[in-house]
Amino acid sequence: MLSLNAFRKITDFEWELPKSYRSDMRVPVRIFTSEQLLELALKDKALQQAVNVSTLPGLIGWVAVMPDVHQGYGFPIGGVAASSMKDGIISPGGIGYDINCGVRLMASRIHQEAARELLPELASLLNRLCPSGVGVKGAMKLSVQELDAVCRQGTAWALKKGWATRQDLQRTEDQGCLAGADPGKVSPRAKERGRSQLGSLGAGNHFIEVDVVDEVFNPEAAYIMGLEKGCLAVQVHTGSRGFGHQICTDYVCAFQSAVYKYHIQIPDRELVCAPIESREGQDYLAAMRAAANFAFVNRQMIANAVREGFEITFGGRVDNWQLTQVYDITHNIGKVETHNVDGVAYQVCVHRKGATRAFGPGADGLPGVYAQVGQPVLVPGSMGTHSWVLTGSQGSMARSFGSCCHGAGRVMSRSQAKKKVWGEDLKRRLQRAGIEIRAGSMAGLAEEAPEVYKDVDQVIMSVIGAGLASRVARLKPLIVIKG
């Protein structure tokens, strides 16, 4: 049983589990958290899972763990591992079934007071315009050729169709398109699932949330992002839907034999992997990028529906009702990046499983508008609690492979949540707190109750304390749409 004593304290917000903890570890595990949240993280198997990850071949530096860490399958959620492009591996389970699950944030100049009376109408309209819920399909069905174009071009496909602006594209991680995507490496079944799901939110922890900018901590960065205290903002949280799930399922299955072929020892079969440079590794990378591009477009289509809802609700009633994109980020992905460890630059594939890229000022790949302040890092809280907008820092580049936390992080299982929380009670409680809720399932709502998550403010204090990011603004929920 892993305990606090096994960790070496580096700072108040950085702890290391040395390689000596278990004989098969190839690199240490470093967790960026307060002592209080570390103790919480020790209550489930998340950190044992991080130890399992540290046994994979070709990892550089350490396995980085975020303060919102919790138990997943294979990799912990909130885990980051950088695998050498020369002799490292790629693991589909280390990226997850919901490839490029991520968050988009849009800002408005609509003041909360001007919008207050219209929020119930807006909530119902967004719920109608944005397909959500279990097994719900999107508004369109793509041909296979169109789907292939989505996979190759990402958000640029939506731009050509008139469904995205140039600013949307510029303010999306990698401009909404990972190069090297190859729909030829995607199975017919995945394509069949993807064709009808573009523009759908899904269920589970996916959501659309209308917030008010509750506090601004860095006025300069907030101004650049278009965030103004007291004004509305919108978050969209979803991913690649059944398209990505099927790609991951296909490759986890295919990689079961790859570990034998390449003589890779793994402590858990969900950690199956293949050398990045192998045919299997390259095939998965190309398919994973196709799913990532699909997910960027999926969030784009939902953003369009949200914009339509804002136009219908506020057009002619409120000045400046338009929504402008702040940023769109992914938190389940494998990205080829260059990072320095102990003064040596390595080209690596950074596996982020429930972790957000958090590039600091001046980093390559940021749009010009964010070059000076750093990349926006979007950290949704749970329903009823704050969400945060941060910027990446030099600290994240040095310590966590340019990565930061992605949310609050669960502490309670879904089965426990169902016993402790009634969906209808929760809905009433949130409504009393001034939050409009639209949810497809009350049981599903209960599983996502605020009390099943860590305190997001403490998570944020940890990443700030560890120097991984800086605070820009805090958001407070007004409308929550859940599938």
Added chain:
Amino acid sequence: MVNKLIGFTEIAHTADLALKVWAPDIAGLLKISARGMYALMGVEIEPDEEDIRELLIAQDDIESMLVDYLNELLYCCENGIAYDLISCALDEKGLVVRLKGSKLITIARMIKAATFHRLAIQCTDSGLATDIVFDV
């Protein structure tokens, strides 16, 4: 009263869902694992509509065949049908599973995939048992 020969129970998992399943043999394990998965999903079916089909699960180790089977059923759920196992037999190509399908009325929650995490089918005094973790 817990059935000691065949059954399932939900076990705690922070982010996802997990089951402990047990059965006297592989056919029973496939059958009860699917029923447990459907229970987690809150599946309700049309009682009168039935469709019989055969499914071939490619020859592999027993854990891989269980994961393939459950993921196939998840895909079928997306297309509106839930299946119950009638029989299964191993031949040179793999596991031939005979299934009875029913149209779905509702699903409370979708499962993305059955995973290999901590999946290890153990022989017990009364048959077979394993934990299964599902990504939701």
